Amino acid sequence: MKKPVITALCCLLSLGTATAAFAEEPTPAPELVGLPPEDTASLFYPDSISWQENGGQLLVVKQYSVPYGTTVADLTESTMQWNGVDYTLWGVTQSVEGGVTEEKEVTQDFELSVRSADAETARNDVKESVAYDDEYGFSGTLTLQDITIGETLQADSTYMATAHYAGTVTRTEAGTVHYTLLYAPISAPVVVAAAESGITPALLIMGIACALLFIAVLLIITHLLHKEPVHATEPAKSAPAPKVYVPSGDIVLGGRNEDDDEENL
Numbered sequence: 001m002k003k004p005v006i007t008a009l010c011c012l013l014s015l016g017t018a019t020a021a022f023a024e025e026p027t028p029a030p031e032l033v034g035l036p037p038e039d040t041a042s043l044f045y046p047d048s049i050s051w052q053e054n055g056g057q058l059l060v061v062k063q064y065s066v067p068y069g070t071t072v073a074d075l076t077e078s079t080m081q082w083n084g085v086d087y088t089l090w091g092v093t094q095s096v097e098g099g100v101t102e103e104k105e106v107t108q109d110f111e112l113s114v115r116s117a118d119a120e121t122a123r124n125d126v127k128e129s130v131a132y133d134d135e136y137g138f139s140g141t142l143t144l145q146d147i148t149i150g151e152t153l154q155a156d157s158t159y160m161a162t163a164h165y166a167g168t169v170t171r172t173e174a175g176t177v178h179y180t181l182l183y184a185p186i187s188a189p190v191v192v193a194a195a196e197s198g199i200t201p202a203l204l205i206m207g208i209a210c211a212l213l214f215i216a217v218l219l220i221i222t223h224l225l226h227k228e229p230v231h232a233t234e235p236a237k238s239a240p241a242p243k244v245y246v247p248s249g250d251i252v253l254g255g256r257n258e259d260d261d262e263e264n265l
Helices: 002-024 119-125 190-196 201-225 258-264
Strands: 048-054 057-067 080-082 085-114 129-133 139-153 159-185
Touching (some): 085 119, 085 129, 085 139, 119 139
Antiparallel strands (some): 048 057, 057 159, 080 085, 085 159, 129 139
């Protein structure tokens, strides 16, 4: 009975230790295989392809170095699969290296209708700023400078006016843009939900291991407390009584022998 109990306890301890070791073992990084340029949906081939873990799911990271003026749409792949899973664009970061920034002053006029002939009152009907973008790559924001209002009242009780805008716009040329595109799986695995709730597989396995180890220690302590010494359970054997041999002629009955009986007769 003792050997099966000890064997079971040893197995339980081994299982708990192995489970804890399994929980601490890191997941090996999957191997990423780059696609040839002709197989990509974008016009540019990435400088590097890697992966990173985020919230229990693997994100595919593609980095590009492209001429200034290249947009994210030129790099994004409409459909991408990795390890048999469909991925979609999840995030983008960019930075510009080198290049020359040019500035210029721009004025722009817009015709519109206002409800008042007073310039200050008419400003309520006009935007204070407008966005500017031209075919030469200059962009920026122009602010309202003045309003010129016509004297003729129109049929709809408004006045024709001209709003004058001005501002400084810029453009960057001959630079290199570094893009980092992050692709996430379209259907998130179940492990993502566990990670969002704060319970990761490693924590779950570690909890099971701790429970197994606690049960094993408790069983060992209980077994040792109920174990009785061997000498206490077996009764002591009494020593055998020595055998005494007495000649038949010398047997004395009641303090007298046979010779005394004959003399009395």
